[in-house]
Amino acid sequence: NLDLSGQINGQQFEHLFLNASGVHCQSTTELDDLLNHPAVGGIVTKSATLEKRDGNPAPRYYELADGSINSMGLPNFGYDYYIDYVKQSHAKPTILSVAGLSAADDVQLLHQIQASDYAGLTELNLSCPNVIGKPQMAYDYAGTEALLKEIFAFFKKPLGVKLPPYFDLVHFDQIAAVLNQFPLTHVNTINSVGNGLWVDVASESVVIKPKGGFGGLGGRMVLLTALANVRALRQRLNDSIKIIGTGGVKTGADVFAHILCGAELVSVGTQLQVEGLSVYDRLTTELSRIMADKGYHSLSDFRGKLKTI
Numbered sequence: 001n002l003d004l005s006g007q008i009n010g011q012q013f014e015h016l017f018l019n020a021s022g023v024h025c026q027s028t029t030e031l032d033d034l035l036n037h038p039a040v041g042g043i044v045t046k047s048a049t050l051e052k053r054d055g056n057p058a059p060r061y062y063e064l065a066d067g068s069i070n071s072m073g074l075p076n077f078g079y080d081y082y083i084d085y086v087k088q089s090h091a092k093p094t095i096l097s098v099a100g101l102s103a104a105d106d107v108q109l110l111h112q113i114q115a116s117d118y119a120g121l122t123e124l125n126l127s128c129p130n131v132i133g134k135p136q137m138a139y140d141y142a143g144t145e146a147l148l149k150e151i152f153a154f155f156k157k158p159l160g161v162k163l164p165p166y167f168d169l170v171h172f173d174q175i176a177a178v179l180n181q182f183p184l185t186h187v188n189t190i191n192s193v194g195n196g197l198w199v200d201v202a203s204e205s206v207v208i209k210p211k212g213g214f215g216g217l218g219g220r221m222v223l224l225t226a227l228a229n230v231r232a233l234r235q236r237l238n239d240s241i242k243i244i245g246t247g248g249v250k251t252g253a254d255v256f257a258h259i260l261c262g263a264e265l266v267s268v269g270t271q272l273q274v275e276g277l278s279v280y281d282r283l284t285t286e287l288s289r290i291m292a293d294k295g296y297h298s299l300s301d302f303r304g305k306l307k308t309i
């Protein structure tokens with residue numbers, strides 16, 4: 001009886017939960033698992049590159065007490081695999097995530113989507129921190145602006161972007177000034193906190209192989225950064241650009257906080273990896289209890305209504 005829905009580009013997500021791209025979304029079997037789960041409202045594919053990729057050498061993912069560190073390196077089955085999946089009809093909205101290894105790759109990927117008969121949502125990943133030698137595009141404001149100008153000259157389908165975390169209010173101003181120039185359906189924030197390092201004291205060693213142990217951080221330890229990025233971008237972006245809140249969600253209270261900061265929908269990554277699909281049932285129960293206790297019937301009763309003091 002609670003309304004836990006959200007909308008992006010007029011597409012109704014009956015239930016606010018998605019997977020964070022990269023988690024439980026590389027194979028069609030995993031994607032079907034997500035789509036078939038009642039407490040999942042929509043899915044995001046693993047970011048597709050033009051050609052299939054093995055990704056970085058293992059070990060490349062490590063679970064910590066309060067989150068995760070990963071340097072996967074965009075392992076995926078390639079664009080054709082994912083476009084074939086998302087263009088089939090599905091009961092719930094799909095978001096095709098794509099990641100070029102260069103701006104030219106990004107443009108090529110979007111030309112292919114534009115030429116396809118896929119009519120769903122696309123998300124351009126501008127924030128993978130783990131491709132060796134490649135920067136996170138969305139930290140280059142001029143580069144991002146030039147890329148989006150080139151893309152929107154030909155791309156007429158719904159498009160959002162996956163952003164890295166920003167840590168300076170001026171940087172929020174700068175990326176928002178770029179994004180507000182374009183008819184984006186959404187931004188998905190945050191991607192992992194790039195290039196953290198975990199040290200195992202017993203072995204006196206790093207715990208993942210790529211990049212000498214440097215990897216993107218996820219899970220509870222990034223919640224405060226995720227909330228700040230959702231809030232700051234909600235305060236700065238045009239209302240037409242919705243926000244998918246990703247990062248640090250472990251409890252129903254974390255979900256509630258993301259919505260208070262302005263998220264339209266909420267993704268779960270590390271905690272999905274840790275707990276499996278049942279995480280969505282637990283989060284739904286916990287969120288519903290908080291809403292009921294507060295007398296809320298719908299997410300819109302409190303979305304974006306964070307109080308300041």
Ligand SMILES: O=C1NC(=O)NC(C(=O)O)N1
Binds near residue numbers: 071072075127130191
């Ligand atoms: O965008 C990404 N974010 C991550 O944290 N890891 C993956 C990856 O490494 O493939 N990509």
